[in-house]
Amino acid sequence: MSASKFTRRDFLKLARTGILTVSGLLGLGGLIRFLGYQSQPPALTEFNLGLASDYSPGSQTLLQQVPAMLIRSEKGFTAISLVCTHLGCTVETKPDGFTCPCHGSRFDPQGKVMRGPASKPLAPLRMEITPDGKLKLYTE
Amino acid sequence: MMRRFLLLVGSILLLVSLLIAAWQETRKVRPVALTPALTGKVEYCLSCHADLAEISKSHPVKTFGCVVCHGGEPLALDATLAHSTMRGGKNPSDFTVVQTSCGGADCHSGSPDSSRNHIQRATTSIQDTYAGAIALIRYTYGAQPSLTALFGIVAVEDNMNTSGITSLKAFTSTNESNPQLKLFGENCLVCHLSAQPVQTGGRYDHFTGCSACHTPTQSTNLVSVDTSKATQVHTLTTTISYTQCDTCHNRGNYDLRSMVFQPRTDQPLDRLHDYYQPISQFTKCEYTLDCIDCHTRSEAMGDGSLYGSKFDIQYVRCKTCHGTTTDLPQTLTLEEPNDLAFRLALLNPVVVLKPGDTILVTEKGEPLWNTRLLVDGTYQMVGKATRQVFTFKPVIGSGCQQDPSDQSSAACHKCHSVQR
Secondary structure, rough: OOOOOOOOHHHHHHHHHHHHHHHHHHHHHHHHHHHHHOOOOOOEEEEEEHHHHOOOOEEEEEOOOOOEEEEEEOEEEEEEEEEOOOOOEOOOEOOOEOOOOOOOOEEEEOEEEEEEOOOOOOOEEEEEEEOEEEEEEOOO | OOHHHHHHHHHHHHHHHHHHHHHHHOOOOOOOEOOOOOOOOOOOOOHHHOOOOOOOOOOHHHHHHOOOHHHHOOOOOHHHHHHEEEEEOOOOOOOOOOHHHHOOOOOOOOOOOHHOOOHHHHHHHHHHHOOOHHHHHHHOOOOOOOOOOOEOOOOOEEEOOOOOOEEEEEEOHOOOOOOOHHHHHHHHHHOOOOOOOOOOOOOHHOOOOHHHHOOOOOOOOOOOOOOOOOEEOOOOOOEEEOHHHHHHHOOOEOOOOOOOOEEEEEEEEHHHHHHOOOOOOEEOOHHHOOOHHHOOHHHHHHHOOOOOOOOHOOOOOOHHHOOOOOOOOOOEEEOOOOOOHHHHHHHOOOOOOOOOOEEEEEEOOOOOOOOOEOOOEEEEEEEOOOOOEEOOOOOOOOOOOOOOOOHHHHHHHHHEEEOO
């Protein structure tokens, strides 16, 4: 009998090993996918806006990612939320203030209601300047 | 030997099981999460419905999401489960569920500003109650001694009590002794805003509630289309073409002897013949304009009070826009930023209204916001559905000899009418 003959036993052993290997890989893939699942990340409530000195006095900067309007006056920084206080649409900036494209509420440049249906002013947002001169904005 | 064989079989079964699981995993809908600004709660509806167009400028999906209006299971990825708790099936504006779907002080009910309480107005409107027709038919067949409205399609109360009718009972055909009235209830009360539609599927899924008017069908009208297949686009609009009104008002007529609906048999090919006209004589503007260019929101949707006849709420006449031989039509110069005219123009921006503009107003003070007084004393109207621009003159100075005290449409139609 030749030593190199591939027996039925060898075939079964190889098949079993192959199947178990593939199964193991599939199971491992499933496990990695399961462990790698990322749930919906919570909405950001803190925004780093870079160096405060990058915003010149008298400037108004639209922060679309918030959304908010960052205003630097002679007195310092203020920020107004651009989320309409009626139902939550994002208001648009206009020369005379802000207008909600959904239901037509209008706000003056300070966020005060000029026309309904919104009844509350646009919310002012909390800000701080870190010791190293960076600007942070908080929506909560 | 047997042990090795069993081990191999077990390995094969394990592999097959894993392959089936992997295959099923690839078939699953990948969740697309949306957290609407209004609710702040995650919903997965866009996993399957990402291709739907925005329903309206006033209801962007990023702000509203889907569930706040439609209901349903926000986190389900299985269609059957996701849709199992939807309100009103395909029509969340059906009046049985409209308060939950569309109501709320910031939305369409319960606002201190009564002009925003659309649900209260629509559910007491003559389009919903059908009170006048029910009273007329019951009076005709001797079931009541006068034309006073007693019944609506559903029971409804008028808390405002400004019209003299405080409530309507639900009309129930089984309570009627006259067989004609039983037939009336069974055959005729199927196409008003709270009525159970005569069919389901296609157009009929949106035949009730707000969507009957505000969700237009893709097809032209019910006269010329297969109604079971005609569908709506995912739209809420105040741009309501006459064809949308035609879906209810121009399909045919009920034979009051048999109480059986007789559908139209003609196939109108132009606007003149397609347009709904309940009167035999009418003028060019009565089919060139769309219904909503003349008829106001309170005429169509009611004013929050119950009425016993459409003639008690429908009041716009020729003189509303044209005046009489002695009086100009009423106008209003817009100054107040919260004027209703601005809001209506925002919803259907066919005109840009500015403070200082002078528009026509009806005898009840409702703004005809798509009109404007021009500097030469004539008037301009922009079609709310067609965007066509029309200019017209007041009666004063025109040579019209109509009696100022007779402002019925028939009096105007003696000189101004077209034939079809």
